[in-house]
Amino acid sequence: MTQEIIMSGFGGQGVMVMGQLLTYAGMLEDKQVSWIPSYGPEMRGGTANCSIIVSDLAIGAPIVSEPHAVVAMNLPSIAKFAPSILPGGVLVINSSLVDQGCDRADIKTYMVPANEIAAELGNGKVANMIILGALVAATGIVTVDSLIKAFAKVFASKPALLTINEQAIRRGMEFIEKLK
Template sequence: MRQEMIIAGFGGQGVLVMGQILTYAGMLEDKQVSWIPSYGPEMRGGTANCSVIISSEPIGSPIVYEPTAAVVMNLQSFDKFESMVQPQGILIVNSSLINKETKRDDIKAYGVPVSEIASELGNPKMANMVALGALIAATGVVERESLFKAFAKKFVSKPQLLKANQEAIQRGYDCVTEGI
């Protein structure tokens, strides 16, 4: 098993945190992992992305050129990364902010209204966790429980965030598994 993923959006959407938590979850499952962040000079509002590889075999290079899966949180990221996804790959699209659909018929795309769901849950900052739930449902790269544990470890000093973010992950997961 090997998943090479790109997670992309505006700075401030939590794309780097998504990658970190996903990587931690892979480590909890004793998988080989790599995480490389990339962002422009603006921390909030500029573009940001990260590359994540989770594998059962050693990882020779942490660079992702043709991801097996991508999460795009804004239109700029959709335009940049949609074409890079490998045939038979997965594309998770924040349909709350992206009003485009892929024209590719060789990938599986999931339009998930992550920003809307996060707002419904009472905190727009949880959109990244909704998207992360959708990603693990579509790829099976890590187990949900591992993701919950990784979130708890990352935010150990903020235990009050755990329950709401677990719900956000679950809602994203359900969007893919139940076709919501």
């Protein structure tokens, strides 16, 4: 099975880290993966998105033009990428920053209050991990165990970050499981 994902938001929201962790988790599951970042001209606060492919088969081209899922951390991301989601696909929105969904009836939209959940956990910086957990629960693209192992490997030099980020990933997953 092949799943193509676009993650998008403002620079500084952790969009690229989400994409890298998802790709790494796919690698840990012996899947074929690709990750391509795209940045706006600004370093922080500008637009940022990445395209991810996770597949059981060889990946012919790393370009994602019709994603199975989109993560939208801000309103411009919905406008830009929601129209291209394949029918039956998934849209995960950080509803803490975006107060509107998508009017497409042929996709499943999840409004996740990531910033509020992060505040409940006591660390506003983990909103991206909540959204990543939500995406994994909504799509089944990788297992939570692989995702947490990927986080531990990528941030091996910062082991203190693992516990709060694992909690955030699991809270994002639980939020989606309650909606299913």
